Amino acid sequence: MPVRSSGFARQGWLLAVGSFATLAAGAAQAATPGLSGEKASFPPFDPAHFASNLFWLAVTFAALYWLMSKVALPRLGSILEERAETIGRDLDQATQMQAKAEDMAQAYEKALAEARKNAQGIAQTAREAGAKASDAQRHATEAELAAKMAQAEATIAKTKTKAMGNVRDLGSDIAVAIVAKLTGQAPSASEASAAVDQALTHG
Structure with a gap:
């Protein structure tokens, strides 16, 4: 931010110098006799007041330059720097939140995939257990029927x-x-x- 402050100071100084040059050019033009031979009667352009005008112009320029370089521009620079830091913090927080959101999304996808895998395993286990139970029940029924048939044949x-x-x-x-x-x-x-x-x- 010091670079910005010095840039603003140079702009203020150039503005003051331009104003001074404009006033000086106006004063010189006023001091030059017109085509009619009459001199301008406007007080700021009167050659008799040039010394005091230049003095107060220099004092005003110095005061304005000091005010701009020591008060206004540092405050403006600090405001811009604070705003830049705030924006940077906000961007960092947004980046961190985005990274967290992506991590949460990946964790959710992983958990969902594991849940699907576990569900498929449970379903397969249930099918196998059901098939085994059905086979055992069928064998038991067949054995019971065979025993009853043998008993019936023996009775007959x-x-x-x-x-x-x-x-x-x-x-x-x-x-x-x-x-x-x-x-x-x-x-x-x-x-x-x-x-x-x-x-x-x-x-």
């Missing part, structure tokens, strides 16, 4: 054997009765049983 075979024994005994009795009625002589139990067994085997 036992019932059939018992029924065949009853049929054999009943057939033997019937055969003895029929032979006794036809021939008048009853065969032995062994002969009747052998005849019934033969008939059942060939039947």
Whole structure:
């Protein structure tokens, strides 16, 4: 900011010098006789007042230069410097906030990707567990049905054997009765049983 202050001081000094040159040129022009031979009567342009005018011009110029260089320009420079620092801080804060926002966005995307991955893993595990449970239930059901079928077959075979024994005994009795009625002589139990067994085997 000192560079700006010195620049403003040079501009003020050049302005004062220009004003001084303008006044001097006006005074010189006023001191020159006009075409009509009359001299200007305006007091500031009267040659008799040149010395005092130049003195007060120099005093005014020095006071203005001192005021501009020591008071106005430093205050203006400090204001501009403070504003530049404020803008710089705001820009830095904006950059930091943008960086934080980008970091938060990246963290959110990462968390979202991990959540999706975890959800897919959980779904796959659930599917596998469901398939295993279904297979186990199916095997258990098949084993239960096989056991019931074997038990039923055993019951049927036992019932059939018992029924065949009853049929054999009943057939033997019937055969003895029929032979006794036809021939008048009853065969032995062994002969009747052998005849019934033969008939059942060939039947």
